[in-house]
Amino acid sequence: MGRNGSFHIAIDDVTCVQCAGCVSICPTEALHMQGLTLECHDPTCIGCDLCVRFCPVVALSLHALSAPPVRAEA
Amino acid sequence: MRAVDVFVVGAGPAGSYVSYALAKRGFEVFMAEKRPEVGVPVRCGEAAGSLAELEHFLPLSDDWIAGPIDGARLFGPSGVRVERHMPGVGTQLHRDRFDQALARQAVEAGVELQTSLQIDSVGAFEHGGREVRGRNLAAAGAPFRMRARLLLGADGVESLVGQWLGLRRAFPVGDVHSALQYLLDQVPAGKRYIDLYAGHAVAPGGYAWVFPKQNGTANVGLGVHVTAKLRRSARDYLDDFVRTRFPDSRILDVTAGGVSGPRSLKSMVTDGAALVGESGHTNNPFSGGGIMNALESAEEAGVALGEALRDGDLSARRLRDYQKRWQARVGRTNDLFFKLRNLFFRFDDHEIDWAVESLQRVVAGVEQNNVDYTGIFRSAMLEHPKLVLKAARALW
Ligand SMILES: Cc1cc2nc3c(=O)[nH]c(=O)nc-3n(C[C@H](O)[C@H](O)[C@H](O)COP(=O)(O)OP(=O)(O)OC[C@H]3O[C@@H](n4cnc5c(N)ncnc54)[C@H](O)[C@@H]3O)c2cc1C
Ligand code: SF4
Ligand code: SF4
Numbered sequence: 288m289g290r291n292g293s294f295h296i297a298i299d300d301v302t303c304v305q306c307a308g309c310v311s312i313c314p315t316e317a318l319h320m321q322g323l324t325l326e327c328h329d330p331t332c333i334g335c336d337l338c339v340r341f342c343p344v345v346a347l348s349l350h351a352l353s354a355p356p357v358r359a360e361a
Numbered sequence: 362m363r364a365v366d367v368f369v370v371g372a373g374p375a376g377s378y379v380s381y382a383l384a385k386r387g388f389e390v391f392m393a394e395k396r397p398e399v400g401v402p403v404r405c406g407e408a409a410g411s412l413a414e415l416e417h418f419l420p421l422s423d424d425w426i427a428g429p430i431d432g433a434r435l436f437g438p439s440g441v442r443v444e445r446h447m448p449g450v451g452t453q454l455h456r457d458r459f460d461q462a463l464a465r466q467a468v469e470a471g472v473e474l475q476t477s478l479q480i481d482s483v484g485a486f487e488h489g490g491r492e493v494r495g496r497n498l499a500a501a502g503a504p505f506r507m508r509a510r511l512l513l514g515a516d517g518v519e520s521l522v523g524q525w526l527g528l529r530r531a532f533p534v535g536d537v538h539s540a541l542q543y544l545l546d547q548v549p550a551g552k553r554y555i556d557l558y559a560g561h562a563v564a565p566g567g568y569a570w571v572f573p574k575q576n577g578t579a580n581v582g583l584g585v586h587v588t589a590k591l592r593r594s595a596r597d598y599l600d601d602f603v604r605t606r607f608p609d610s611r612i613l614d615v616t617a618g619g620v621s622g623p624r625s626l627k628s629m630v631t632d633g634a635a636l637v638g639e640s641g642h643t644n645n646p647f648s649g650g651g652i653m654n655a656l657e658s659a660e661e662a663g664v665a666l667g668e669a670l671r672d673g674d675l676s677a678r679r680l681r682d683y684q685k686r687w688q689a690r691v692g693r694t695n696d697l698f699f700k701l702r703n704l705f706f707r708f709d710d711h712e713i714d715w716a717v718e719s720l721q722r723v724v725a726g727v728e729q730n731n732v733d734y735t736g737i738f739r740s741a742m743l744e745h746p747k748l749v750l751k752a753a754r755a756l757w
Pocket of ligand 3: 296312313314315316317318327331332333334335336337338339349
């Protein structure tokens with residue numbers, strides 16, 4: 288498990304059939320349906336990879352952000 | 362802000378039926394559905410109960426009936442099979458039109474239904490109700506707010522309402538099968554049986570299904586149990602299955618989804634709110650079937666929550682009557698199915714074959730009024746000694 292804010296979930300829009308299966312098992316509510324369309328709120332994702340392994344049609348991939356945004360010093 | 366008696370999130374079978382049941386009892390019910398059109402797209406194998414069972418919930422109509430299910434065959438990995446002729450035991454639906462008919466029945470009973478309305482959050486229970494907030498997706502996401510004495514989450518497998526209410530978390534990944542289904546043409550007609558295929562090569566921890574629809578079409582799909590060991594996707598398994606069994610068929614439609622087979626919820630209710638249908642963990646944990654269970658939970662909710670509304674007591678304690686009724690009707694059996702599911706996950710292919718053969722002996726025995734349970738138990742002890750241990754672990 289990683290830190291919030293260090294991950295990006297890429298959704299392959301051509302492959303995804305918007306079935307919401309991944310939403311049902313995402314432990315952080317990072318994945319959600321906007322009407323009929325799947326969206327991911329990256330800052331909430333903890334990089335657990337469950338959705339990637341779950342998706343019946345392999346539409347998701349998980350990317351670690353190499354340089355997570357750092358808050359600028361005041 | 363407008364206030365109603367009951368606010369229902371989701372217009373699937375659970376939402377539509379509980380809305381109908383409460384509107385019939387005289388309450389003002391508002392139902393929100395985020396899809397632009399109820400029931401579309403279909404995410405289901407569309408196999409449901411008998412016509413008599415369905416008619417209990419909705420007047421029958423050829424509009425949503427694709428045909429009867431007259432029996433079932435179950436195939437083990439080595440090809441062993443058990444077959445049972447049961448005319449009219451089930452019904453193959455057109456699920457989109459079925460869901461629409463249920464929603465129409467609710468609207469005709471006085472329910473106000475708004476589509477393209479997505480609910481995003483719910484407030485705490487205060488001053489005898491909760492505030493519900495959402496967005497109208499058909500109007501550029503215009504904000505929506507309403508108050509209700511009672512909030513019902515009927516938002517299905519992707520339920521977030523239950524999480525906002527603190528009644529549940531996301532499903533553990535092992536409790537939801539990763540499922541994919543094709544609508545195929547040119548499926549040999551034969552008897553109107555549903556065919557199920559089990560085995561690690563076909564669908565690890567799950568099963569493949571062939572449910573005949575109309576004019577030589579069939580829903581052909583499978584669900585797999587997602588574990589750390591799983592190396593291939595549901596799509597890989599289904600493509601193999603279709604290539605070997607239906608090489609000449611064309612894929613007319615694709616459906617995917619999560620099929621939940623969950624443990625019962627500790628609590629389906631909280632102050633001024635309850636979960637109905639799949640969001641309340643009502644699916645059969647062994648088969649994953651959830652249409653009839655959703656309707657049955659909605660019926661029990663209609664009775665118990667209707668009485669609570671009438672008496673003006675919406676405390677969690679009072680609403681628990683709904684859960685008690687559900688447990689007595691289906692929930693307790695589901696708890697047993699959940700254990701069986703865990704046992705099934707531990708089976709190797711030989712043990713699945715043994716289970717299919719044993720079922721065959723039970724079916725033959727039932728037909729002759731004489732089931733040889735001792736013989737079946739002896740064969741388990743002698744041929745599959747590990748089975749007993751596995752059963753002990755899974756069942757107790
Ligand atoms: C591939 C597959 C095959 C299946 N095959 C079968 C089968 O053959 N037989 C069977 O009995 N069961 C089957 N099931 C299970 C069955 O589909 C479900 O159990 C059933 O749909 C549950 O009904 P429900 O009313 O609880 O939820 P749903 O039918 O899922 O309805 C929930 C509704 O809520 C809406 N919603 C969700 N969130 C919000 C929100 N925030 N705001 C507004 N609206 C919202 C959704 O859009 C949806 O319309 C299958 C499932 C899958 C995925
Ligand atoms: S499980 Fe896969 S196909 Fe289904 S919504 Fe998620 S990414 Fe899309
Ligand atoms: S990786 Fe985990 S937390 Fe991130 S979106 Fe997928 S399931 Fe959710």
